[in-house]
Amino acid sequence: MPQPSAPLQWTFSQILGQPTPSDHLQDDDTITSIEFEKRGDYLAIGDRGGRVVIFERDDRNNTSNQQHSRKVLEQLDSAPARHPKFRFKSEFQSHEPEFDYLKSLEIEQRIKKVRWCHTQNGLLFILSANDKTIKLWKIKEHKAKKVKEVAHLPFVSSENIFLAERSFMSGQETLSSANGYHLEWTESITQSMSLSQDINTKIAGIDSTLHKKCQKVYAHAHSFNINSISNNSDCETFISADDLRINLWNFEASDQCFNIIDMKPSNMEDLTEVITSAEFHPLHCNLLAYSSSRGFIRLSDLRQAAICDHSARIFHDGASNGMKSFFEEIIASISDIKFLNDGQHLISRDFMNMKLWDMRMDSSPIAVFKIHEHLRPRLHELYNDDYIFDKFDSCFSGDGLHFATGSYSNLLRTFSLGSGTEEGIKLDVTGNLDSSKKPLHQAAPKVRRSSLSNLTRGFYQHGHDSEEISCNFKSRLLHVAWHPTSNIVACAAEGSLLLYNA
Structure with missing residues (x-):
C-alpha cells in the first residue's frame, strides 16, 4: 500500500487558450480530452470541433540559443527546478463531421480521446478518436535556421564587375591599369561583395515547427460510440472500447482488428450493463481492465482465451451491496479507471466518489475520496436535468500518492x-479564469479570495457549506490530467486550459 503523504499546497500556474472579452465562446472550442506526453514535454488537447492542439514545454529552451559565461551557466544549473511552463506549438484538424447513410446517423467531429503513443526511437505519435474513427498521427519536429535581414549592397557577380568596369573606362583600360586605378577599384568592390555575403549568412536563431501526418485510419469497427482508447506496453497494439465491445488493434494494420470483449446479449432487451472505460496494464501487456455501468471493474488476461468475457477477477465495492434505489444504480456507474504506475493499484471515478483499489484486494477499495456527497439530496434534480450522467476524469501523480478530479462550479478536487x-x-x-486577463500576481475576485487563501494553506470545505446552495451545474470540470514527473495538474474549463502546480 502506498505510504501516507501530506497534502500539497497548490498555486495557479498559467492559463492557455483564454478568449478575449470580445470573443464569444464557440461550442466547437470546448475541450473534450487532455493528455500529457510520457516525458512531460508536450501536452495535447482535443476539442469539440475535431481539432488537436499541442503545447510544448518551453522553460527548458529559454536560454538554449543564448551565449552565457561559465558563471551564469553554473548559476542556472544550481537554481531550483521550476515547474514546467507550456506554450502553443501546433494545431491541426483531426476529424471532420460525417454521415452514416446506412444508419441515417450523423457522426460528430468531436474528439473523445487523445493518447500519446509509446515509442522507442523518440518520435512522437498520437492517437485521436471521435465516436467511430481512430487516427494515428505522426508528429515530427522540424528545425529551420532564421536569417537576419540587414541592409547590404546588391550582389554583383565577378563577370559583371569586369564588364561594368570596361564599359566605364571606355578605352582607357591600359592607362588606368598602369596607374593602379583598376586594381584598387576591383578590390574594393570584391571586399564589399564578400562582406555583404557574410552578413547574409548570419544566423539569428533556430525556429522549430511540428509537421503532422496522418499515418493510419482505424475505422468501421464500432457499432456504438467509442468511449476510451488505451496503448499497450508492448508498443505494438492498442485497444478501443465502446458500450458493448472492446477491440484490439495493431498499429501497423488499420484494416483489421480482433474483438476481445463482447458484452452484447443475443436479445438486447436482456442488456443490464455497458462498458464505460477500458485501460491496459502499464507493465504486463496481457492484462487489461474495464469498468461497467453497474460499478464493476473486470481484470482480464489475454492469454486465457481469444474472447476474454470471463474475467480473471472482478473488483466491486462490497459496502454498496444490497438493495439499491433507482438513483443509486445510476450513480454507481464508473466513468473512468486508470492504473497507477506501479501496476499494483488502480483508481476509479464514479459520480459520487473516487476510489483507490489494490489489485490484490477485490472486495473493497483501500481508500474512498468523497466528491459529491453533498449532492445526494438533489439526485432527483440532477436526473431531470441529465447532469447525473456526467462523466468525470481522474488522474494521479507520478509517485501515486496524490489524486485529482473535477466537480461542478469549476472546482478542482485534489x-x-x-x-x-x-x-x-x-x-x-x-x-483564475475570470482574472486571467489581469497580472498573475492579482488574486481572484474578493468573493473568492478568502476561500482560495484557505485552500492553498491546505484547508478544505465541507459539503454542507455554501457550495451546496450555490453549486453551478452548468460549469463542469470534466477533464483533468497530471504531469508525469512534476506536481502540476491541467484542467479544462470550457475552452480554456488551466494549470496548477504544487
Whole structure:
C-alpha cells in the first residue's frame, strides 16, 4: 500500500487558450480530452470541433540559443527546478463531421480521446478518436535556421564587375591599369561583395515547427460510440472500447482488428450493463481492465482465451451491496479507471466518489475520496436535468500518492493518501479564469479570495457549506490530467486550459 503523504499546497500556474472579452465562446472550442506526453514535454488537447492542439514545454529552451559565461551557466544549473511552463506549438484538424447513410446517423467531429503513443526511437505519435474513427498521427519536429535581414549592397557577380568596369573606362583600360586605378577599384568592390555575403549568412536563431501526418485510419469497427482508447506496453497494439465491445488493434494494420470483449446479449432487451472505460496494464501487456455501468471493474488476461468475457477477477465495492434505489444504480456507474504506475493499484471515478483499489484486494477499495456527497439530496434534480450522467476524469501523480478530479462550479478536487480527510482540497478554477486577463500576481475576485487563501494553506470545505446552495451545474470540470514527473495538474474549463502546480 502506498505510504501516507501530506497534502500539497497548490498555486495557479498559467492559463492557455483564454478568449478575449470580445470573443464569444464557440461550442466547437470546448475541450473534450487532455493528455500529457510520457516525458512531460508536450501536452495535447482535443476539442469539440475535431481539432488537436499541442503545447510544448518551453522553460527548458529559454536560454538554449543564448551565449552565457561559465558563471551564469553554473548559476542556472544550481537554481531550483521550476515547474514546467507550456506554450502553443501546433494545431491541426483531426476529424471532420460525417454521415452514416446506412444508419441515417450523423457522426460528430468531436474528439473523445487523445493518447500519446509509446515509442522507442523518440518520435512522437498520437492517437485521436471521435465516436467511430481512430487516427494515428505522426508528429515530427522540424528545425529551420532564421536569417537576419540587414541592409547590404546588391550582389554583383565577378563577370559583371569586369564588364561594368570596361564599359566605364571606355578605352582607357591600359592607362588606368598602369596607374593602379583598376586594381584598387576591383578590390574594393570584391571586399564589399564578400562582406555583404557574410552578413547574409548570419544566423539569428533556430525556429522549430511540428509537421503532422496522418499515418493510419482505424475505422468501421464500432457499432456504438467509442468511449476510451488505451496503448499497450508492448508498443505494438492498442485497444478501443465502446458500450458493448472492446477491440484490439495493431498499429501497423488499420484494416483489421480482433474483438476481445463482447458484452452484447443475443436479445438486447436482456442488456443490464455497458462498458464505460477500458485501460491496459502499464507493465504486463496481457492484462487489461474495464469498468461497467453497474460499478464493476473486470481484470482480464489475454492469454486465457481469444474472447476474454470471463474475467480473471472482478473488483466491486462490497459496502454498496444490497438493495439499491433507482438513483443509486445510476450513480454507481464508473466513468473512468486508470492504473497507477506501479501496476499494483488502480483508481476509479464514479459520480459520487473516487476510489483507490489494490489489485490484490477485490472486495473493497483501500481508500474512498468523497466528491459529491453533498449532492445526494438533489439526485432527483440532477436526473431531470441529465447532469447525473456526467462523466468525470481522474488522474494521479507520478509517485501515486496524490489524486485529482473535477466537480461542478469549476472546482478542482485534489486528494492526498493518508492526509486524514476524505473531502480533500478544493480549488476554484473560476476565480483564475475570470482574472486571467489581469497580472498573475492579482488574486481572484474578493468573493473568492478568502476561500482560495484557505485552500492553498491546505484547508478544505465541507459539503454542507455554501457550495451546496450555490453549486453551478452548468460549469463542469470534466477533464483533468497530471504531469508525469512534476506536481502540476491541467484542467479544462470550457475552452480554456488551466494549470496548477504544487
